[in-house]
């Protein structure tokens with residue numbers, strides 16, 4: 470019997486995070502029990518008087534949002550990081566501690582409470598990219614690392630449906646970034662080319678592609694841990710969001726639109742996820758080999774309400790999946806690129 474990755478259990482390696490994932494494709498053949506949820510076609514209101522992100526409303530801090538259109542950015546009222554805070558001085562090899570200074574901001578994508586990124590038009594999405602670039606530039610001048618991200622949906626612990634993301638800037642490099650700096654730098658030294666640029670070239674036109682454009686590629690990575698995890702890759706060398714050309718940004722807005730629409734269409738629901746950009750740190754080092762990219766980590770497995778849990782073996786040993794990344798990509802390619810709510 471010869472090995473077939475669509476049939477036989479195996480492990481796949483993620484060279485970016487340095488982690489392995491157990492793939493059990495034989496189990497994906499079990500009948501898909503689980504429920505088929507009704508499409509979610511509730512039309513939420515464009516303005517919610519109780520929403521602290523809607524234009525003109527007061528936040529719990531007492532600040533009142535301006536009558537904004539497009540994006541609106543403000544400092545988080547209950548920040549996880551402080552700009553000015555003393556540094557610890559103790560040194561203990563067992564109880565290590567390090568300073569943490571930073572700032573956290575909230576980015577409202579639109580004044581329309583009812584629309585998610587997938588339902589905004591590409592001009593509005595390009596406006597969000599402008600805001601990401603402005604924040605990355607301004608905060609990058611003051612901090613060593615800028616993390617832009619969005620936590621979407623009640624299943625991800627985000628209770629407010631108003632379309633918004635966040636940006637956290639820190640005087641330290643967070644754990645995942647330390648790892649990605651090391652793995653990408655090591656790859657460049659050994660292979661002579663950035664890892665993710667090689668990946669984009671190898672994946673183009675292949676079985677894990679969901680959206681492919683002139684400048685960008687959205688794939689379910691070979692090593693994906695979450696069922697419908699995706700990796701958004703530039704097909705050109707670039708380290709940070711502010712370095713994109715207008716053509717690359719225009720193209721990116723279209724790819725973000727199509728990818729998020731396909732996500733929503735998969736289970737006909739507003740698809741929950743954690744999404745974020747990884748760009749090269751702004752700590753003064755060159756970071757050769759670090760390619761800008763974005764990760765989408767959605768929790769759903771087989772319907773709008775049946776999600777994947779990373780528990781048990783995954784908490785204690787290694788991530789595990791049944792559906793192969795190729796099968797996940799096929800499902801995301803098979804749905805319409807037109808949002809299911811449109812014309813509904």
Ligand SMILES: [Zn+2]
Pocket residue numbers: 516517520521522523524581582631
């Ligand atoms: Zn709102």
Ligand SMILES: [Zn+2]
Pocket residue numbers: 485649747762764
């Ligand atoms: Zn990354």
